[in-house]
Amino acid sequence: MGQTMIEKILSAKSGREVYAGDIVVADVDFVMGQDGTSPLAIRAFRNMQGQRLFDSSKVALVIDHSAPSPSESVSNLHTLMRDFARETGCRLYDIGDGVCHQLMLESGKVGPGSLVIGADSHTCTYGALNAFATGVGSTDLAAALISGKMWFKVPPTVRFVCHGRLPAGVYSKDLILFLIGQVTADGATYMSAEYVGEAIDALSIEARFTVSNMAIEMGAKAGLMEADEKTFDWVRRYSDRHFAAVKSDPDARYEKVLEFDVSNLEPQVAKPHRVDNTAPLSEVAGRPIQEAVIGTCTNGRLEDLRIAAGILKGRKVSRDVRFIVAPASRRIYLEAIADGTLAALVEAGAAVVTPGCGPCVGTHNGVPSDGETVISTANRNFKGRMGNRNAEIFLASPATVAASALTGVITDPREFIEGN
Amino acid sequence: MQLTGKAHKFGDDVNTDYIISGKYKFKTLDMRELATHVMEDLDPDFYSKITPGDFIVAGRNFGCGSSREQAPLAIKYANISAVIAKSFARIFYRNAINTGLPVIECDTDLIDPGDELVVDMAAGYIKNVTKDTVIQIRPLPRVMLKILEDGGLAAHFAKYGTFNFD
Ligand code: SF4
Numbered sequence: 001m002g003q004t005m006i007e008k009i010l011s012a013k014s015g016r017e018v019y020a021g022d023i024v025v026a027d028v029d030f031v032m033g034q035d036g037t038s039p040l041a042i043r044a045f046r047n048m049q050g051q052r053l054f055d056s057s058k059v060a061l062v063i064d065h066s067a068p069s070p071s072e073s074v075s076n077l078h079t080l081m082r083d084f085a086r087e088t089g090c091r092l093y094d095i096g097d098g099v100c101h102q103l104m105l106e107s108g109k110v111g112p113g114s115l116v117i118g119a120d121s122h123t124c125t126y127g128a129l130n131a132f133a134t135g136v137g138s139t140d141l142a143a144a145l146i147s148g149k150m151w152f153k154v155p156p157t158v159r160f161v162c163h164g165r166l167p168a169g170v171y172s173k174d175l176i177l178f179l180i181g182q183v184t185a186d187g188a189t190y191m192s193a194e195y196v197g198e199a200i201d202a203l204s205i206e207a208r209f210t211v212s213n214m215a216i217e218m219g220a221k222a223g224l225m226e227a228d229e230k231t232f233d234w235v236r237r238y239s240d241r242h243f244a245a246v247k248s249d250p251d252a253r254y255e256k257v258l259e260f261d262v263s264n265l266e267p268q269v270a271k272p273h274r275v276d277n278t279a280p281l282s283e284v285a286g287r288p289i290q291e292a293v294i295g296t297c298t299n300g301r302l303e304d305l306r307i308a309a310g311i312l313k314g315r316k317v318s319r320d321v322r323f324i325v326a327p328a329s330r331r332i333y334l335e336a337i338a339d340g341t342l343a344a345l346v347e348a349g350a351a352v353v354t355p356g357c358g359p360c361v362g363t364h365n366g367v368p369s370d371g372e373t374v375i376s377t378a379n380r381n382f383k384g385r386m387g388n389r390n391a392e393i394f395l396a397s398p399a400t401v402a403a404s405a406l407t408g409v410i411t412d413p414r415e416f417i418e419g420n
Numbered sequence: 421m422q423l424t425g426k427a428h429k430f431g432d433d434v435n436t437d438y439i440i441s442g443k444y445k446f447k448t449l450d451m452r453e454l455a456t457h458v459m460e461d462l463d464p465d466f467y468s469k470i471t472p473g474d475f476i477v478a479g480r481n482f483g484c485g486s487s488r489e490q491a492p493l494a495i496k497y498a499n500i501s502a503v504i505a506k507s508f509a510r511i512f513y514r515n516a517i518n519t520g521l522p523v524i525e526c527d528t529d530l531i532d533p534g535d536e537l538v539v540d541m542a543a544g545y546i547k548n549v550t551k552d553t554v555i556q557i558r559p560l561p562r563v564m565l566k567i568l569e570d571g572g573l574a575a576h577f578a579k580y581g582t583f584n585f586d
Contacts, residue, residue, distance in 0.1 A: 023563055023585070036442070044573075048574050071447065139574055382438065
């Protein structure tokens with residue numbers, strides 16, 4: 001019987017042929033924790049009487065969510081992580097290195113066919129590299145640190161076939177917001193998503209990360225894509241290892257196959273306070289904003305910063321807007337300095353914060369005040385997400401955020417893109 | 421084991437940011453302190469309304485969002501004895517079992533706020549004392565039952581040193 005991508009990876013990693021519904025204990029290729037989840041995992045590791053890591057070269061801890069630390073209590077948790085890394089010999093990425101997911105993508109440890117778990121829900125991002133990568137909690141993380149294994153129920157798959165090509169000024173962020181709006185926040189719960197079709201093939205690898213990143217916002221356990229030349233180009237930049245790509249068989253069984261033609265898609269937004277509360281941008285155009293954020297594991301990559309700089313170069317953002325930029329990694333930060341992207345953004349009025357999660361999760365770096373409206377490239381807009389339950393958050397593409405920062409109101413970026 | 425308490429009702433898609441806001445979760449490992457903020461963004465006074473043993477009863481997709489284990493822990497330390505919902509987001513579901521918070525799937529439209537409930541997980545039903553009705557609950561996967569029986573995943577590992585489902 002044919003298998004889906006995730007069935008193939010879980011078969012390879014558990015040593016037997018498995019299908020949706022089977023329970024497996026699988027070998028993991030890499031294990032990651034961040035500063036919101038690792039402290040509890042370290043505590044669980046001790047409660048489990050863990051002595052050492054299953055393989056210290058396959059473990060990384062990342063300090064990105066509150067980095068640099070905004071308070072003494074957070075500092076103490078960071079120190080706990082640093083001590084643990086020193087003691088066990090695993091890699092620690094410290095403040096300023098970047099968002100955990102971007103660092104994993106750049107680590108060379110993740111590639112086609114890999115199985116990765118991370119104690120962060122957006123671990124599904126690496127699905128764009130044809131890996132099964134999924135988020136777990138701290139106790140699962142601790143179990144994997146000790147055993148190098150994790151149990152899974154093999155999920156059924158929902159396959160998204162995206163036909164056509166995205167028009168100019170419409171990006172992969174608009175595409176994934178649209179898809180989430182179509183299937184809702186629990187449309188893929190307990191399932192793996194596969195994103196395929198001409199529209200996906202045409203995306204850059206960076207743009208694909210944005211799509212897989214938000215698979216969890218439809219409830220999915222993973223968001224896989226097929227590997228192609230772009231995938232291997234990315235992987236070769238960071239690793240000379242061999243990875244075994246997987247592809248779904250033509251007779252694989254799907255829970256659902258959903259087909260969309262995206263050639264006329266408009267820029268999308270997610271309105272407060274739900275990610276699946278999506279609408280075409282035109283519905284909310286003109287609404288004033290006070291804060292604009294470009295960054296996060298969804299849209300803080302070089303391509304995103306360049307798109308924003310393309311709109312903002314030589315212009316100034318609105319006086320009524322605080323414009324915050326958080327490059328997703330140190331590497332991206334350096335590249336954006338080297339090619340002038342960052343200069344263009346800073347001249348336009350950007351406040352650049354440390355590579356990392358930035359203001360995404362309300363720990364620091366730009367908590368909005370009561371009654372304010374934020375437009376952000378992040379992946380979540382829940383009430384209170386950015387630290388204030390009395391603020392409203394819209395999610396959009398980097399182009400839309402840049403255009404909106406410029407005008408001070410939610411703005412269609414196509415007004416500023418040449419050729420339109 | 422029977423659990424007894426009254427129902428506190430919430431809607432669909434209660435996410436982990438609502439269960440425990442990110443602004444607190446990153447600060448501390450003191451779960452008693454976190455518990456005082458449980459559900460605060462949905463109901464600022466929620467913590468003070470809880471009588472030990474009460475249940476959180478919700479709609480679809482409870483616990484969606486982040487992987488923070490502080491979410492089930494904050495609920496547990498707020499003296500909620502179980503979460504009953506139509507469905508759960510998968511990471512939350514795993515985390516709850518791993519940390520020993522019972523999670524129960526059933527048709528929660530049959531429960532109103534304030535209803536007195538008796539939950540019998542082993543027997544597979546909830547008795548709604550207020551309405552004098554019985555609600556069937558969906559059984560847990562075998563692997564999860566084993567983890568719960570062992571007292572959570574940490575205890576399971578302390579006992580076996582690895583996953584042991586045989
Ligand atoms: S950038 Fe935001 S969504 Fe991504 S890992 Fe950090 S807090 Fe989570």
